[in-house]
Amino acid sequence: MALRAEEAVQLPTTAYAVLGLLTFGPMSGYDLLKLVEKSVGFFWAPAKSQVYGELKRLAHAGLISERPVRQEDRPDKRLYRLTARGEAALRAWLDSPEVEPDVVRSALLVKLFFGHRADPEALVALVERCRSEAAARLASYRRIEREMAGRDEFFFPYLVLRAGLIHERARLRWCREVLDAMAARGSRPGEPSGPVSRQPAATAGRRPALGAAGPPTGGADEGRTP
Amino acid sequence: MALRAEEAVQLPTTAYAVLGLLTFGPMSGYDLLKLVEKSVGFFWAPAKSQVYGELKRLAHAGLISERPVRQEDRPDKRLYRLTARGEAALRAWLDSPEVEPDVVRSALLVKLFFGHRADPEALVALVERCRSEAAARLASYRRIEREMAGRDEFFFPYLVLRAGLIHERARLRWCREVLDAMAARGSRPGEPSGPVSRQPAATAGRRPALGAAGPPTGGADEGRTP
């Protein structure tokens, strides 16, 4: 039966990531999870339950085949292998112009955004940790980069690694910038360290987009708990 | 009743984001959603249903209060206001050293990682679009930056905006780098330019592609065959 494009398109990206990893050979769910950790895990990290779930669905849909394997010394397992339909579905997805937009979720930025309500020292500690973790990841990426550079077999993984590298470097710079800014502000004479009490209505008629966050209530919202 | 620290800690980050936004004044769910879009939405963008859900839970938990408001010309609404307990919970969260680690999900990187199976032109088109979108966001951030720079009321939002700026600039550089690399590779003499049907056989005698070559790994040492 021919593969109609529509059939495949409905799968979530995680399913295609699984198909993609199975192009490297047949694997169990357990193998797959370990592989995810070492490969796409830094920009696509499905939960364990998610991976096992996708394997079931993909097998049921005929995009991968399932073969039980008996083992003596360790638990039995099921080996999954990409089928022709699965390859076609993967290829169709790869070549389609649709891409789920990138998502960034940063609780650190949320905390920082409300920094006027927080203890400055606690914030600094958070950013410090962010900085040191970014530095560690960066160092690790650099090691890997040296191994992959110039090797054509790693052309695409290398490009992806470069994204990680550039991203971590940027984050590192940002952390330092923030720490500097907070240090400078913290040492400023005559500045009350208490929380900011009000925002100005200066940008009233405009579209203040990101940071403005002005109280949208025209006024009279100043009253505290009744 | 005194607020024990443990009670608050269990809430998801989204709940604290809601509490944080309510520090700008009482709001309806609808207002909140609009505010999210203009403020934390770039690094924390809960779904509509999520926001309404959190409001219910927070009200039930006494961290915010709910007041119905009759309206003639438009649908009735409910105004939510931070309570003292809510403020305490927010403050406790802000000051706690726990932060949910940042999450990045990039379907584009997934596609690129499996680029050896894809049509190079389709990949280029994806990265092109990524580049132009990043450029647009960057321009928008720069406009906002000009409005916020130097204003102390915007100290923290400004820091957050800087993260967006630096991040987008980094992404832009990466996109250009990738486009260059793919152009160079595409024009290489003797290189088949059609859709890649198989992996390059350069690793002839070795273990199949990835096992030896965990791409952007970060954690434990790897890159060696067991």
Place this chain on the structure above:
DNA sequence: TCCAACCTAGTCCTAAACGGACTATATTTC
């Protein structure tokens, strides 16, 4: 003038995704 689009203010449902607890056996490490 009429229709389409958009704004306000939500509800409801499905599906996706996370994270951890739990089972079970085998090997390795202290």
Place this chain on the structure above:
DNA sequence: GAAATATAGTCCGTTTAGGACTAGGTTGGA
């Protein structure tokens, strides 16, 4: 000898995303 780690999963509850649906009011354009 106990504790940790590796293998290979299952199961459950919670968090998120995302869109369909309701419903009245306003605004804009043909």
